[in-house]
Amino acid sequence: MQDTTIDVHEELASAPVGRMHVTLGIVLALLTLFDGYDTFNPAYVIHYVRGPWGLSLQQAGMLVSSGLVGFLVGAAVHGVLADRFGRRITLIVGLWTTTVFSILTALFADSFANFCTLRILTGLGLGVLLPLSTTYINELAPRRVANTFALWGVALGWASGGAAAGIVGVLVTPHTGWQGLYWVGSLSLLLIPFVHRYLPESPKFALLRGDDAEVKSILAKLRPERAEAYSRYPVGRPATDTRTSVLALLDKPYRKLSIAIWTTSFLSLFCIFGLSGWIPTLMQARGESFGASFAFGASMQVTSFVGALVCGHLVDRFQHPRYWLCAWSLGGAASVLVLILFHSHWVNLVCSAMAGFCIIGGQFVLNNFTAASYETRMRATAVGMELAVGRLGAILGPFIGGALQQVFGGSGAMLAAICMAAAGAAASVLAATKTTGLGPNDAGAAEPTTVNIAHG
Template identity: 35%
Template sequence: MNSATTTAGTKTRNSMIVVALCWVAVLLDGFDLVVLGASIPSILDDTAFGADTATITAISTAGLVGMTIGALTIGTLTDMLGRRWSLMVAVLAFSILTLLCAFAPNPAVFGLLRFLAGVGLGGALPTALALVNEFTPKRKAGSASTTVMTGYHVGAVATAVLALILLEPYGWRSMFIAGAIPALVLLPLMFRYLPESPAYLMVKGRRDEAEKIAAAHGLELDAEPVDEKPATRVNPIKALFDRSIVRTSIAIWVTSFMGLLLVYGLNTWLPTIMREAGYELGAALTLLLVLNTGAIVGLLVAGRVANKIGPRTAAIIWFTCAALFLALLSIKVPYGVYVLVFLAGCFVFSAQVLVYALTSAVYPPEARATALGWSAGIGRLGAICGPVLGGALLDADLASPWGFYAFAAVGLLGAIAISTSKPQRRETDSQPTSAAR
């Protein structure tokens, strides 16, 4: 009995190590969300570097375009080449290119490096999400995605704190050196402890390897052997357009666009919009911290709700509530605004992650990383549009109250889009499940 208990505990620990490594990889995405914005004042003050506001905008856009390309391409390659090496290469590429950003001699080189770093980082998120879902019991699939995505917001908050420590004494280049440091620890740990996904190995006909990894992590595999001929496997991109699922694919892409438009639009412009609404600068910046704190709490709650009612239904509710609380921000309430912003953060950020949870649930293992990559990649187009929308409203002097209404409308469109997805539960038989209860 004691031996069995120890074995079960070891299996649980092994699975938790996989989740932890993927969590740190996602944290790097959170770093990237904040690092440029936090460094902009210092970059603009660096007269020798020679960047202006328009140049910074172009650099920011280049990074997001790189992420879009990385999510679409590396996500697809992950289904062809495997999760483990794809994630390690993505982390290595992002870290090296981020380090090189610290030594960029001019804005043109800096922009190119940010673009290339974005390609690497864009592929890390869908690969990490695919791995986590494939090492998690089906009954906990919703909380698997939301839990690992807390790393995104922890990374954002930690980077903002890091900026307060490094920027004034050491300048903006120190931020990009710091951004490369996690790879020194993460990559050796990944090489030692990160296994290949049993679901991926099964698809490739490598059942013996899959069984060994599944046994070490407390997973059960489908009892029926899979086809041993990889050449006959479904094209992962073609699978997204299969007649049985294309409606859901389109719904996921549109919703992901709306979700990341909200995430990046609000993180970029919320303090400015709140100032336009009459709040002091200090309060406006505090509200940004409250927004991201709400995001972490919302992720933990959303995952558990999705486990109970399914990620599709949860996503509809979450986008609807996000729209409601964003619209309510147009009402100026001196102290109640902190509650409204916290609740908006709870729903806005986790709504997008529920889209990833739905994506993981409805696609088969041979197309799962590709589907996540396309969801994240098309969503990055929304990430580009979010700051543009906020900036346009500010330029037109319409930020308050119409900025709140515009972002609320985006949330409502997200709810409508995800509700058009096919109401089905398609958790493939080949996905591993937990052996221990």
């Protein structure tokens, strides 16, 4: 006997990786490349403006933190907008915002106040790109390669962008000044037509919106071998409400999970931006050359992608994401501790690379873990809030790092704070469980159930 409705969640989860998946992965990787690039390039501005603008160490930290203030607002608000108006249009608006204000930063940021103001406005767009790309790709990822596919589609772009910021800092800024960082960033303008052309709406969001024709069209592109079945059978309707309030994340089934994820993200991003924001300056103070000091930041981004892939593969194969994330955070804490205790070129190189591998790499998997832990109707809001709360830590990391260096006259206290925050993240992620008895990585359990059409 053949069933009579299409279970959209199961169709997506059981799909083989096809041409459409690859195309969407490339588009999202390019989106997050510009996000990662723009997020980390202020670290390479400090060297050029601290003297001319007469900045204290705390103000220098604010150069990095200012964009994260806007990111916090964008990440907190975008989820509600994306869950109401759609993933596609919200991503496009975020990309336009980031592009326009990158150009304006290169043109008009001629003082500390102007730079910070423009960075806050740029951050409103950045607050959309990474979290919403994470939500989008997790809604399309086949179950058996969920983390690996999402990491290739998002983490690769973001890490490549962060590495590119270091490369541009070394090779371009000596000739153009720090403004060259933002002229390169404005090349995101070239990506906008491709996003308009190739990025469809998320089929799960289209399902919630009741647009069955669009759902079937997207499914047929993702799984062309089943296009005939999609034309014959109706789409199963989700038997759930469409509430997307942030307060829904604190309802009883999700309260413990949400608080633990938010705490972990806060501490993780405190470490990431505290270390990444100061790594070029820190390494110059340790005796590294200008080029090598900037290259340390790029190497952290490269190793972060490798760390994310390894962690994501282990999660896909063995499950238990909380334990793998805990191990990655502890590895990050250990690498920073060694950086405190020993001073040599090789210690600087290996420990900064391992910090990127563990701390930044683990954050990518935490983003995917968050997306997989909530239903479609609230997923974008959940990821947005995770990164919005996390950005509080990201804002404080560079600022507190500068303050600790100024008070204690060196980097030891700052690195100790980062080490303790990484250990705290390892502890908090273990508490990230639902109270209903459903496993937090069981995305299928959170989806509305419909009847499957027969395969074959």
